Amino acid sequence: MSQNEERARAIAQARKFMEMTRARGASEAEAQVAMEKLSRIKQTFDLTLDEIIINSLExxxxxxxxxxxxxxxxxxxxxxxxxxxxxxxxxxxxxxxxxxxxxxxxxxxxxxxxxxxxxxxxxxxxxxxxxxxxxxxxxxxxxxxxxxxxxxxxxxxxxxxxxxxxxxxxxxxxxxxxxxxxxxxxxxxxxxxxxxxxxxxxxxxxxxxxxxxxxxxxxxxxxxxxxxxxxxxxxxxxxxxxxxxxxxxxxxxxxxxxx
Structure with a gap:
């Protein structure tokens, strides 16, 4: 997998975890876990919140x-x-x-x-x-x-x-x-x-x-x-x-x- 493909995959995962932190019906514990995973991905791939949001747009x-x-x-x-x-x-x-x-x-x-x-x-x-x-x-x-x-x-x-x-x-x-x-x-x-x-x-x-x-x-x-x-x-x-x-x-x- 190329570096660009890895980054694209990381952004997709980050978007998923970001949605989980705001999802209706998610427990506080689930939201906390999603937030931690989102933070880890951002640090690993040097992603900004703006980049994740912009990538999620149509x-x-x-x-x-x-x-x-x-x-x-x-x-x-x-x-x-x-x-x-x-x-x-x-x-x-x-x-x-x-x-x-x-x-x-x-x-x-x-x-x-x-x-x-x-x-x-x-x-x-x-x-x-x-x-x-x-x-x-x-x-x-x-x-x-x-x-x-x-x-x-x-x-x-x-x-x-x-x-x-x-x-x-x-x-x-x-x-x-x-x-x-x-x-x-x-x-x-x-x-x-x-x-x-x-x-x-x-x-x-x-x-x-x-x-x-x-x-x-x-x-x-x-x-x-x-x-x-x-x-x-x-x-x-x-x-x-x-x-x-x-x-x-x-x-x-x-x-x-x-x-």
């Missing part, structure tokens, strides 16, 4: 589909969503399809964004992802009614303005999520130190390797800048109106629950 994978022409606007924001929610994210590309739209042949690129992590974290990632996606669609409709858009007369100008609006929107959302991630880290470090964050990240990587087992490859996103600065500014302003706070009664990050 890890899952959930996907959000896309089906777009020439790329998905959400592609450049999913990493910020994953960082904020303590999840891993990757893209699964489907087979390209060719369809007629508006009298011309276009390439449709189907696929899924996959999020992995503790159940409550993944649920939060999906919520934020869908919130941003729907907010962008709504704000695009409003932008198309604005003078910035309707006054454009040159050929291709409206399409360029719409792309710039999207980029301005997504860039601002990225900045906001980055600021919120930093604030979260400071909050956690102030209450528990850095150990919990490290343990959670370590366990997530182990669970990902165990449950998913795929090798992720980083890709470069497009570097083309905003060509219509006014449209880009409108996009950024629209992004500031999106409430990224979790809903009342909604699940929060499990790292918050543990701290």
């Amino acid at each position: 890890y899952q994978q959930k996907g959000v589909p896309w089906n777009t022409v020439k790329g998905c606007p959400m592609f450049t924001v999913v990493m910020a969503i994953a960082e904020f929610t303590d999840t891993k994210v990757w893209c699964e590309h489907g087979k390209k399809e060719y369809k007629y739209r508006s009298g011309r042949m276009v390439t449709v690129e189907p696929g899924n964004y996959q999020y992995f992590g503790i159940e409550s974290d993944v649920d939060m990632a999906i919520y934020i992802h869908e919130l941003i996606s729907e907010s962008l669609k709504r704000c695009e409709k409003d932008f198309k009614k604005s003078e910035v858009y309707t006054n454009i007369t040159r050929r291709g100008g409206k399409r360029s303005a719409l792309i710039s609006f999207r980029k301005g929107f997504i860039r601002r959302i990225n900045i906001r999520l980055g600021e919120m991630s930093i604030e979260n880290e400071r909050e956690v470090e102030a209450t528990t130190g850095t150990d919990l964050v490290f343990v959670k990240s370590k366990v997530r990587e182990e669970k990902f390797k165990e449950q998913i087992g795929v090798k992720l490859v980083k890709v470069q996103t497009g570097r083309r800048g905003i060509t219509n600065n006014r449209a880009g500014s409108e996009g950024a302003n629209s992004a500031n109106t999106v409430s990224l706070n979790r809903p009342v009664g909604g699940g929060g990050s499990s790292v918050k629950l543990l701290t």
Whole structure:
């Protein structure tokens, strides 16, 4: 048995004994024995209570589909969503399809964004992802009614303005999520130190390797800048109106629950 397998087995035993200390109907003597065995395992394998608890949580994978022409606007924001929610994210590309739209042949690129992590974290990632996606669609409709858009007369100008609006929107959302991630880290470090964050990240990587087992490859996103600065500014302003706070009664990050 490898060292990792031994450690995983020890964590499973520790979880069992921890549950016994809280089990209904357990006598005081049984709870005491379980506590002693739990303490012995922690010392032998240098385990922390946080590591045992985090290992006992349910890890899952959930996907959000896309089906777009020439790329998905959400592609450049999913990493910020994953960082904020303590999840891993990757893209699964489907087979390209060719369809007629508006009298011309276009390439449709189907696929899924996959999020992995503790159940409550993944649920939060999906919520934020869908919130941003729907907010962008709504704000695009409003932008198309604005003078910035309707006054454009040159050929291709409206399409360029719409792309710039999207980029301005997504860039601002990225900045906001980055600021919120930093604030979260400071909050956690102030209450528990850095150990919990490290343990959670370590366990997530182990669970990902165990449950998913795929090798992720980083890709470069497009570097083309905003060509219509006014449209880009409108996009950024629209992004500031999106409430990224979790809903009342909604699940929060499990790292918050543990701290």
